[in-house]
Amino acid sequence: PLFKLTFGCRTFMTMMFGGALLACFVGTIATWAMPYAMRTLGGDAGTIGLSLGMAQFGAAVTSVILGGIVSDWWKKRDPRAPIWIGMIALLVPVPLLFLLLSATTLGGFIAAYSAITLFAMSWAGPFAAEAMGLVIVRMRATASAIFSLVMILMAAGIGPYWVGKISMMSGSLTTGLYSLLAFV
Numbered sequence: 001p002l003f004k005l006t007f008g009c010r011t012f013m014t015m016m017f018g019g020a021l022l023a024c025f026v027g028t029i030a031t032w033a034m035p036y037a038m039r040t041l042g043g044d045a046g047t048i049g050l051s052l053g054m055a056q057f058g059a060a061v062t063s064v065i066l067g068g069i070v071s072d073w074w075k076k077r078d079p080r081a082p083i084w085i086g087m088i089a090l091l092v093p094v095p096l097l098f099l100l101l102s103a104t105t106l107g108g109f110i111a112a113y114s115a116i117t118l119f120a121m122s123w124a125g126p127f128a129a130e131a132m133g134l135v136i137v138r139m140r141a142t143a144s145a146i147f148s149l150v151m152i153l154m155a156a157g158i159g160p161y162w163v164g165k166i167s168m169m170s171g172s173l174t175t176g177l178y179s180l181l182a183f184v
Contacts, residue, residue: 005135006146012134015082016147019127020154022089025184026120028159029097029177030056033113036173041106048106055110059117067122068129082126089123094181101174159183 006012030052037048067085074081093116100112128147135143162183167176 002135002139002142005139006143009134012131012143012147015127015130015134016150017154018086019123019147020151021184022086022120022123022127023151023155024159025090025093025180026117027155028163028180029093029100029113029116029120031160032163032173032177033100033109036101036177037106037109039173041103041109043106051106051110052113055114056117059114060121063118063121064124068125070122071126071129082123082130085126086123089120090184092119097177097181101177 033052034045034048037043037052038045041048067089071081071085074084078084096112096116096119100109100116103109103112128144131143131147132140159180163173163176163180165176166179167173170176
C-alpha cells in the first residue's frame with residue numbers, strides 16, 4: 001500500500017520531482033552565491049558568508065511560513081493552490097537572478113539573494129502538506145522521508161554539479177548560473 005500511494009502514485013511522483021527541481025534551483029543558487037560574490041564583488045569570505053547566511057535564514061523561514069499560509073488560504077478557493085505556489089516560486093526568481101548576477105555592490109547582491117530565497121522557498125510547505133494528504137495517516141512519516149530524501153539528493157547532487165560543469169566548460173560562473181534556468 002505504501003508503494004501504491006508514493007512511488008506508484010503519479011501525483012506524488014510528479015510533485016516530488018517538481019519539488020526537486022524547485023529545490024535544485026534555490027539550492028544551487030545558495031551553493032554558488034558565495035563563490036560568485038567573492039569573485040565578482042571582492043570582500044572577505046567571513047563577511048560575505050555571514051551576510052548570505054543571515055539573509056538566507058531570514059528569507060527562507062519567512063518564505064516557508066508565508067507560502068504555507070497563502071497556500072492554505074488559496075486552497076479554500078482552488079485545490080490547485082500548491083501547484084500555483086510552485087509556479088510562482090519558479091517564475092518570480094528568474095528576473096531576480098538577473099538582478100543578482102548584475103549586482104555591483106554586496107548590499108545589492110544580498111538584497112537580490114534575499115528576494116530570490118523569499119520567493120523560491122515558498123513551495124516547500126504547500127508541497128509537504130500535499131504529500132502528507134496523499135497517503136494515509138500511518139504512512140505519513142515514511143512518505144515524508146521518501147519525499148524529502150529524493151528531493152534533497154536530486155537538488156544537492158544535480159544542480160550544483162550542472163552549474164559547475166557548465167562553468168568549467170564556458171570558463172564563466174555567470175554562464176553556469178544562467179544555465180540553471182535552462183536546466184530547471
